[in-house]
Each structure stands twice: as C-alpha cells, then as structure tokens.
Amino acid sequence: MWWLLPCILGFIRLYLDGVRVLLYQLFNRSFTLPDFPKQNGKVAIVTGGARGMGYEVSRHLASLDMHVVIAGNEEQEGLAAVKKIREELNQGKAGVMLVPERRTEDGFELHFGLNYLGHFLLTNLLLDVLKKSGKPGKCSRIVIMSSATHYGGRLTLDDLQGRMCYSAHGAYAQSKLALLLFSYHLQDQLWVRGDSVTVNAVDPGMVDTALYDNLCSPAQLAKKPFAKLLFRTPAEGASTAIYAAAASELEGIGGLYLYNGRKTESSALSHDQRLQGKLWKVSCTLVGLQ
Incomplete structure (x- = not known):
C-alpha cells in the first residue's frame, strides 16, 4: 500500500493550497489593472x-x-x-487540471505535456525571434502562467510521466512547479548572455473557469455555492498576466513570481538551481532540442 502514499499526499497538498488561496481571496480584493498606454x-x-x-x-x-x-x-x-x-x-x-490518466500524442502524461512541455518547446522555438526583437529599454517579455499549487508540487525526475504511481493532483502540481523552475532557469541564462528578454511567472489565483470541471464529485458540490463569492472571474484572473506583459514599471525586470499584481515569494524548491538545470536537460531531451 506504500505506493498510495504519493497519491494521497498530492491530493492533500493541492487542496490545502486551494483553501489557503480562497482565504486570501476572501479578505483581499482582486488586483485592479492600471491604465496602460497604447502598445503600438x-x-x-x-x-x-x-x-x-x-x-x-x-x-x-x-x-x-x-x-x-x-x-x-x-x-x-x-x-x-x-x-x-x-x-x-x-x-x-x-492547460488542463485534474484529468484522469491520459497521454498526449507523443506519449507524455497530459498535465506534464500540455501544461509544461508544450510551453517549454514553444518558448525555445521563439527565443531567437524574442532576442532579436528585444533591446535595452524595450525588452521582449515572456509571461509564464503558474499556480499556487506549485507550493505542494514535487518533481520526480525519474518518473515525470507518473507511470509508477499516477495522481492527477500530484501531476497538476508538478506541471506548475516545472513551469516555475523553467522560468527562473531561462531568465538566468538570458541574463548571463545579456539578452534583452525578461521572463516572469504569474499566479492568477483561483478563477472560475472550466479547469475545475474535473474536480471529484464532493469537491464539485463544495465548489458550487462558493465559486461566485470566492473565486475570481476570468477577467480578474487575467489581470496579473496582462500587468506582467504591459506594465512600464516592469521594463527590464525578470525572474519574478507575481500574484494579485505584486511580487510574491514562490516555494524554496522552485529556486533550487540544481533541480532547474536537471529539468532543463531532461526537457530538451524529451522535445528533441539540443
């Protein structure tokens, strides 16, 4: 029965993170976007x-x-x-959340493949264009959508596809942690080379979208009466990502984790540079990048 422990822990961590976010949203108003100039x-x-x-x-x-x-x-x-x-x-x-065990066309676990690997590959394929487009004082910007669930995420490098023990909750949290590890490592690489590209990660909070359609039945029942009161609307959830993409005060600033329009500290694990480097190498191998 030991193999059930990671599944149970993943379940508990994800819902504890959710409760913490809901309590914050209960007592704090959603971030209001400032007026931005035209971005012609x-x-x-x-x-x-x-x-x-x-x-x-x-x-x-x-x-x-x-x-x-x-x-x-x-x-x-x-x-x-x-x-x-x-x-x-x-x-x-x-993105997807809490789906039953499924694979992408390339055989990757769905959360890891769709939430993380697809964005890892797309970003790398666009890097040359982003570098050429950016210049001092007018950097290209990469905005990564993570989640508070990363706090409970654990990265198992020898079983990223969840074949040993699949947990939808653990797989989702892992994909969001992977996005943060990726964003920090990429920003470090860009800074070392002096490229005018910034990378920031954002947390939208708990937002009333179709992502929650895969919650278990008890959680679905518990969600319905509170969603309108405690969850953010899609527009409110999108505000921090828009801020990261357009705010003049963030010009040239990268390596941040933003929540509700403010810099926030992500998990200690997300700052593990050794783990960042290992994930980068594994990810390059999985998607066929040098």
Whole structure:
C-alpha cells in the first residue's frame, strides 16, 4: 500500500493550497489593472487565448493595439475568439487540471505535456525571434502562467510521466512547479548572455473557469455555492498576466513570481538551481532540442 502514499499526499497538498488561496481571496480584493498606454508595434502570442483567462488576456492586449496571435489546439475555436474580439473592440486549450490518466500524442502524461512541455518547446522555438526583437529599454517579455499549487508540487525526475504511481493532483502540481523552475532557469541564462528578454511567472489565483470541471464529485458540490463569492472571474484572473506583459514599471525586470499584481515569494524548491538545470536537460531531451 506504500505506493498510495504519493497519491494521497498530492491530493492533500493541492487542496490545502486551494483553501489557503480562497482565504486570501476572501479578505483581499482582486488586483485592479492600471491604465496602460497604447502598445503600438508590439506583438503578443497568447497560448490558450481563445477561452477563459487566455481570452481575457488576448482581448485586453488587443485593446491596447498590440498585434495578438492566439495559439491553441482548436483552430475554429481560435477563429471564433478572433471574431468575437474584433466585434467587441469595434463597439490554451492552454492547460488542463485534474484529468484522469491520459497521454498526449507523443506519449507524455497530459498535465506534464500540455501544461509544461508544450510551453517549454514553444518558448525555445521563439527565443531567437524574442532576442532579436528585444533591446535595452524595450525588452521582449515572456509571461509564464503558474499556480499556487506549485507550493505542494514535487518533481520526480525519474518518473515525470507518473507511470509508477499516477495522481492527477500530484501531476497538476508538478506541471506548475516545472513551469516555475523553467522560468527562473531561462531568465538566468538570458541574463548571463545579456539578452534583452525578461521572463516572469504569474499566479492568477483561483478563477472560475472550466479547469475545475474535473474536480471529484464532493469537491464539485463544495465548489458550487462558493465559486461566485470566492473565486475570481476570468477577467480578474487575467489581470496579473496582462500587468506582467504591459506594465512600464516592469521594463527590464525578470525572474519574478507575481500574484494579485505584486511580487510574491514562490516555494524554496522552485529556486533550487540544481533541480532547474536537471529539468532543463531532461526537457530538451524529451522535445528533441539540443
């Protein structure tokens, strides 16, 4: 029965993190975005930009006159989002959470593959363009969407795909921790080379989106009466990501973990440089990068 212990611990950690976030949101108002100047000439690529928080990020950045590219899995969904944004201005799927054990087309565990590896690969494929586009005083910006669940995350390098013991809760938390490890390591690499690219991670809080559709039945029942009162709306959840992408006071500043519009301290494990380097090497091997 020992093999059940990681699954049970992952379950407990994730829900404890959730309770902590809800208590914060109960007594603290959502971050309110300041007014930003127009961002003419800038380009933003928003993964999962067709729905939920991603849609709100796309819509807001487009309203600032950024050229927004929506990246996702469903072409028609993306086209519909573009049409809707255009109509509004004229008057992922970027992530998954708590899904049953499934694999991507390449055989990766779904949380790890979709939430983390896909973004790791896309970012690396765009790095040359980002470096050329950035310059002192006008850096290119990478914004990574993490989560408070990373605090309970554990990274098992010899079983990243959860084949020994699968826990949906542990797998989700692991993917969000991996995103933070990646963002910090990438920023360090960019700083060493003197590249004008910043990398910041954001935590949207607990937001009322379709991500929670895979909660277990008791959790679904518990969520419904409190969602409207305690959860953030998609627009509120997107505000910190928009802030990280557009705020002038963050020009040239990277390596941050932002929550509710403020710099916050992420877990001690996320700052483990040895673990960051090991994950980077493993990730490069998995996606076929040198």
